[in-house]
Amino acid sequence: MGTHVIKMPDIGEGIAEVELSQWHVKVGDLVVEDQVLADVMTDKAMVDIPSPVHGKVIALGGQPGEVMAVGSVLISIEVEGAGNLKESAALAPVAAQEPPAAPKVETVAESKPAAAAGPRPAPVCQGPMVAREADERPLASPAVRKHALDLGIQLRLVRGSGPAGRVLHEDLEAYLAQGQSNASAPAAAAYAQRHDEEHIQVIGMRRKIAQRMQDATQRAAHFSYVEEIDVTAIEELRAHLNEKHGASRGKLTLLPFLVRALVVALRDFPQMNARYDDEAQVITRLGAVHVGVATQSDVGLMVPVVRHAEARSLWDSAAEISRLANAARTGKASRDELSGSTITLTSLGALGGIVSTPVLNLPEVAIVGVNKIVERPMVIKGQVVIRKMMNLSSSFDHRVVDGMDAALFIQAIRGLIEQPATLFVE
Structure with a gap:
């Protein structure tokens, strides 16, 4: 028998260390080639580490939550064959996946x-x-x-x-x-006293999210601006387009319209499509609009990026948003797909509430938050009518963005949404 030592692989892009998030095996387990041994966390994504050999686990190189250097011993496996010590990096890591949930x-x-x-x-x-x-x-x-x-x-x-x-x-x-x-227990059990406690270690993606949120709120001078928008017309347009083209091109949600509104509004407000390096004191304004779309996954909030939104049609944006959201939720999003955004769009969908205060996705200087759509009575030309209304709750970095500019930017988005034909007039 021999011992096969698997070392922490080089995941790429200059990463020197990763966090061991979870073991899928324990000492004494028999493993087969390609079986997932562990999940590790980079600064952006969770990846699976598969086994390159068949054998029996005889030692684990770390505990969940431990930060391990690339090249350090990850796991030792007893294999058949000569008794010499074999070493290897794990097979190329693949995107981690969660088990499937019930349809929803x-x-x-x-x-x-x-x-x-x-x-x-x-x-x-x-x-x-x-x-x-x-x-x-x-x-x-x-x-x-x-x-x-x-x-x-x-x-x-x-x-x-x-x-x-x-x-x-x-x-x-x-x-x-x-x-x-x-x-099936007696109904009285529902009123029984409980004294149990659950201690959850903050590791992996949750720790990365906590660090990024804390960093963002400590470094940036956040301020939020909320505006009410009449989305009746754009919802009618969306329903019409879905009825006419949904079967052949796919269904449209409101998000691709909002992405388009961002693209058009940013032409007049380039200071919003920027990154601020507060250490170098340099603001970089970008012509390309790479929209981060905040997406909830089982391991926490992730922000996959719709690249070059300025060059995409409604259906192209819709397809890319859907693809990236699915990749993020299933843990398949690559590092490149989770980095490089220039402005972020965040939505809680039907749970969007009335108002929210989004946290900036540093080093960006603006994030646009979408709240839920509700029908409300509105007074238009002296008449009370029922309209579909929605709030945009957006946050900005006051070190870079002035309040007047933020208000004008959101008002520009409002005008585009309320008069949807203007989204497509060049």
């Missing part, structure tokens, strides 16, 4: 992870439930934990069929099918 209507703001390519075998449950210690935290994605909470299932009682006993959505369904759900 998706918005830019909220979704369950999409199904991975290819059929997934049905979970193999060796029993209706498994006993764990009260303080033992089973392996499961955030989406599975929320699903279990919604179903009233104690996750520690569910047998996991994923790698290293990871609990999948299918395992929850199998648990329910065997009649072990807490939903």
Whole structure:
């Protein structure tokens, strides 16, 4: 027998260290070639580290949350063959994927992870439930934990069929099918006292998000501006275009119209399409409009980038937004797809509330926030009429952007949205 030492691979672009986010194996597990061993986190994306060999895990090189240097020992695997020590970098990392969730209507703001390519075998449950210690935290994605909470299932009682006993959505369904759900408990149990606590280590993507948000609020001088917009006309146009071209070109949401409005408005307000290097004290205004579209995933908020929005049609923008959102939610977005934005668009979809205060995506100087559409009575030419209204809640870096310019910029977007023909008049 021999020992195969797998070292932390060079993920590229000058990255010297990465954070070990999660193990999918433990000491004593038998692994096969291409099986995912661990998730690691760069400053932008989560990636899977697969095994290049068959064998038995004999040592792990770190703990979740630990920052590891490229080239350090990641894992040691006992393999058949000569007894010499073999070393290798892990196979080229691939985008990490979460297990598929139950079908759900998706918005830019909220979704369950999409199904991975290819059929997934049905979970193999060796029993209706498994006993764990009260303080033992089973392996499961955030989406599975929320699903279990919604179903009233104690996750520690569910047998996991994923790698290293990871609990999948299918395992929850199998648990329910065997009649072990807490939903079958007496109604009085719903009013029982609870004394349990859950301690969640802030690691991986959540730690990166926390660091970026803290950095943004400490370094930039945020101010927000809110404007009400009548979206009745553009919603009518969107419905008409979907009815006429939806089957052949795909359905349009409001987002590609907003991207187009940004592109047109930025022609007169180039100071908004900029990055500010506060250390060098240099503002860089860009001609290209690379729109970051804030997208919620199971591992946290990600901002994939629609590049060269100024050169895209409505349907081209819509297709790219959909592709990037799906890539972000399933962990397949590349580093390039998650960096390089010049201005960000953020939306919580139907959950958008009335007003929000978006945090800047540094080093950008502007972020446009979209709130939900509601029908309200409005007075137009002395008549009370029902209109579809929406607020834009946007934030700016006051070190670079003056309040008057911010207001004029949002008013320009408002004019374009309320008179949608002007979006396409050159």
